[in-house]
Amino acid sequence: QVQLVESGGGLVQAGGSLRLSCAASGRTFSTSPMGWFRQAPGKEREFVAAIGRSVGNTVYADIVKGRFTISRDNAKNTVNLQMNSLKPEDTAVYYCAARNGLGYSRIWSEYAYWGQGTQVTVSS
Numbered sequence: 001q002v003q004l005v006e007s008g009g010g011l012v013q014a015g016g017s018l019r020l021s022c023a024a025s026g027r028t029f030s031t032s033p034m035g036w037f038r039q040a041p042g043k044e045r046e047f048v049a050a051i052g053r054s055v056g057n058t059v060y061a062d063i064v065k066g067r068f069t070i071s072r073d074n075a076k077n078t079v080n081l082q083m084n085s086l087k088p089e090d091t092a093v094y095y096c097a098a099r100n101g102l103g104y105s106r107i108w109s110e111y112a113y114w115g116q117g118t119q120v121t122v123s124s
Contacts, residue, residue: 001099002026002113009094009118012086016122018042020081022096022115030074032102035111036081038092038120046093049081050104059104064090093117 008020020036035050049070051062058070066084079096079124097111105111 002028002032002112004096004098004115006094006115006118008055009070009120011121011123013121014088014122014124016086017082017084018086018120019082020083020094020096020118020120021063022079022081024077024079024096024098029098031099032113033101034070034072034079035097035099035104035108036070036079036094036105037097037108037111038090038094039117042047043092045095047106050106051079053102057104059106061106072097082119086120088122088124091120091122093119 003025005023033052036048037048039045047061051058051070061096067084095117096115098113099111
């Protein structure tokens with residue numbers, strides 16, 4: 001079992017930055033691939049970024065590549081999402097998720113554990 005709590009969301013102007021954090025509890029965090037997803041009103045949940053069990057194994061959605069950076073600290077049981085050059089279309093509720101299995105995935109249904117979400121609003 002993994003319990004996840006996101007923080008760091010808020011209101012920011014276009015071009016600004018936010019850093020989301022996800023605190024995990026549970027004995028399996030260090031072996032869990034982690035992902036960030038987002039969902040805007042009226043839209044489906046979409047993949048943002050994911051990281052494997054090792055720090056350097058990452059993947060990004062094309063729409064955030066070069067602007068967002070995912071990282072993890074297994075000693076602190078945290079996974080972070082640094083978001084730079086934010087755009088109004090990045091506005092959404094952002095969710096942290098943990099997966100059972102060996103590698104990350106872009107598919108939200110392949111993640112077993114989810115946080116409650118944190119709101120990110122980017123004004124133009």
